[in-house]
Amino acid sequence: MFSCLLAATALVAASVVSAETQQIVVGMNMTRSYTPNTITANVGDVLNFTFVAGNHSVSQSSFSNPCKDLSNGTVFSGYMPANITAGKTSSYQVTINDTNPVWIYCAQGNHCQLGMVLSVNAPTSGNMTFSAFQGAANATGANTTSTSSMSASGTGGAGASGASASAATSSKASAADVRSVVSAFGFIGTVLTAAFAVML
């Protein structure tokens, strides 16, 4: 009887979701984007942002004031110039401490106003979705968005064609997703792919 209880307890414990590391690519294909940009995370999960191109940041805002630093926030990567073709990448980790939504934006130039935002655990319906957040971010740039302002400094030059698809992308990056994404960068991408393969 007692050992049955123990076994049952062990089963329950084993079914508790364990923390994982989720991979996010910043600046894929020299676009102003986080891939993926809608994250579902458990408490304890670590978000590993890998900067591959451009000069972006991972910064935190509130929902209602997108593109502005949350005064009491603890998330800021600093600006991370990167060029994966030249072998220059860096990464930044964010630990998820609770189930509340986390609102992320890029503080570089007008990237946030161009939709370079990400949400963690945003509701999927109602008025605080990822899409509502991105729409609000876009709206803060309503008067400044123009073709010329899109080439603001630090965006990574050639290839930053503005073709960035910033619509919501899948909510959980599998290791395979990130591998295929990163491998689009060729040889150095392959090295990075190998690194992902080792750690995942």
Ligand SMILES: *[C@@H]1O[C@H](CO)[C@@H](O)[C@H](O)[C@H]1NC(C)=O
């Ligand atoms: C990057 O390029 C690959 C290959 O062309 C494409 O499949 C992918 O959707 C692109 N991603 C972004 C964020 O532009």
Ligand SMILES: *[C@@H]1O[C@H](CO)[C@@H](O)[C@H](O)[C@H]1NC(C)=O
């Ligand atoms: C984050 O990604 C980088 C590759 O850009 C890798 O070297 C590093 O080990 C990863 N860190 C974690 C905690 O997954």
Ligand SMILES: *[C@@H]1O[C@H](CO)[C@@H](O)[C@H](O)[C@H]1NC(C)=O
């Ligand atoms: C930080 O500020 C936000 C918005 O002003 C507030 O909702 C939140 O509770 C604050 N968090 C902490 C840890 O003080």
Ligand SMILES: *[C@@H]1O[C@H](CO)[C@@H](O)[C@H](O)[C@H]1NC(C)=O
């Ligand atoms: C979680 O807490 C750690 C340690 O205080 C902090 O560095 C990190 O930024 C927090 N994560 C979020 C999403 O606020």
Ligand SMILES: *[C@@H]1O[C@H](CO)[C@@H](O)[C@H](O)[C@H]1NC(C)=O
């Ligand atoms: C990235 O590095 C490659 C190889 O060194 C170089 O040809 C390319 O111009 C660089 N890209 C940018 C945007 O600086």
Ligand SMILES: *[C@@H]1O[C@H](CO)[C@@H](O)[C@H](O)[C@H]1NC(C)=O
């Ligand atoms: C969202 O809707 C609720 C009512 O359902 C309202 O109280 C709240 O102010 C709205 N928030 C925003 C950011 O529009």
Ligand SMILES: *[C@@H]1O[C@H](CO)[C@@H](O)[C@H](O)[C@H]1NC(C)=O
């Ligand atoms: C925000 O702007 C970007 C870039 O123009 C666009 O791709 C995205 O669909 C917009 N998002 C919303 C919710 O309007």
Ligand SMILES: *[C@@H]1O[C@H](CO)[C@@H](O)[C@H](O)[C@H]1NC(C)=O
């Ligand atoms: C955009 O310009 C209009 C007219 O000048 C002004 O009323 C509005 O407040 C501006 N919006 C932003 C977000 O700056």
Ligand SMILES: *[C@@H]1O[C@H](CO)[C@@H](O)[C@H](O)[C@H]1NC(C)=O
């Ligand atoms: C990256 O962007 C920051 C903020 O705009 C800027 O201060 C820094 O000089 C940039 N770095 C490079 C290498 O362009």
Ligand SMILES: [Cu+2]
């Ligand atoms: Cu950016």
